[in-house]
Amino acid sequence: MPKHLISIRDFSKEEILSTLEMATTFEKEPIQPLFRDKVVASIFFEPSTRTRLSFETAANRLGTRIIGFTDIGDTSATKGETLKDTIVMVSKYSDLIIMRHPLDGSARYASEVSSVPVINAGDGSNQHPTQTLLDLYSILKTQGRMEDLKINLVGDLKYGRTVHSLLQAMSHFNPTFTFTSPEELKMPQEYKSFLRERNIEYNEIINLNDGLNDADIIYMTRVQRERFTDPIEYERVKNFYSLNLSMLSGCKPNMKILHPLPRVNEISPDVDNSEHAYYFQQAQNGVYTRMAIIAKLLGMNEKN
């Protein structure tokens, strides 16, 4: 286990599996105040309700104390303090830092100046590794295995960092991918070459209906309006990628729908009560996964 959690690229297959295994034990017994003497700093330089609440719930369940801020307006960063100075100071107060920051690469940099472990809770459009780990945990939990699954990634495959990290992480487990996206939001070439180098099969389609029936996991993402120069094009695509209950009649019984949330139009509310819907449990799994990560990083710190 690395000393920090910055990028899913740093994680080997074994480290991924041992983190998921620990998350399973926390799910069975979610209240484990093992770290009453620890202080966790939760520092959010840009707002994120879901991720922050999930992390703070996880830290609370482990019995830690939490300090921090939720908005850059509260901090001396607005007075011109550098990220380095903020991190050095916070690492003197706390045993672990959970950080979200709008700049790409800020988390790696923070880990280099911090004297305590750093967890990246999102650095700009770069990495969000705990999201990836909770996605993996949700896949493992619903399918009972990680190997040889058919995964359909849907929506904004060009800019979506969650799909890129998930693709990298799943590449350890011999998956087959379907990429469903409009022409203007196709999976970038660098990720396709990454898969080709590893002999991982993928196919690219435009029509959502074509990739539903043989999938084990359908991973939906939001298509963001601001990605389009032509608003009419956005309207067309927006409705094109709306999954509703009637489309799921031919799906495999084990198929689950994941979504990093928040969703807008891409999953119709009539899917919510279907046994294929898993996106709310997926969010709940985030707490167990984050407990596992915090515990691992704090535990390692104790031995030092």
Add this chain to the structure above:
Amino acid sequence: MEKQLKVSAIKDGTVLDHIPADQLFNVIEILGLSKSLKQITFGTNLDSKLLGKKGIIKIADKYFEDDDINRIALIAPQAKINIIHNFEVVEKRILSIPAKVKSIVKCMNPKCITNHQQVETSFTTIFKEEGFELLCHYCERITDKDHLKIISSE
């Protein structure tokens, strides 16, 4: 007229020849020559069969470590490095692109932390059939050869 006459010979030192003309000042920058106290002569926009227009730098009594000289391979891969003793070329060095590139190249991602705070840039070189790309250690984005910008020491 012979091109050797355009930039006078040195007795001892290093000659960097076949530098693409538009990269000459970047090479000077990367090697830190603007702060050097050695005698330096250079020429640019000289005719070259290989490059069309080339630059040349001659530095008296100066010899570079491989790690230093290889940094110019990023922008002048065809450059020839000749070590001179007593007006004779005693050694020809071949440039190779370094596996790690620190602090001389700017990350092309405008949202990268290195472009906002005082963080030394750091890249891993990815070698490709058609050349190379640099993977940023911080933002994990690629800076390709066509977008390579040298950080000025100012």
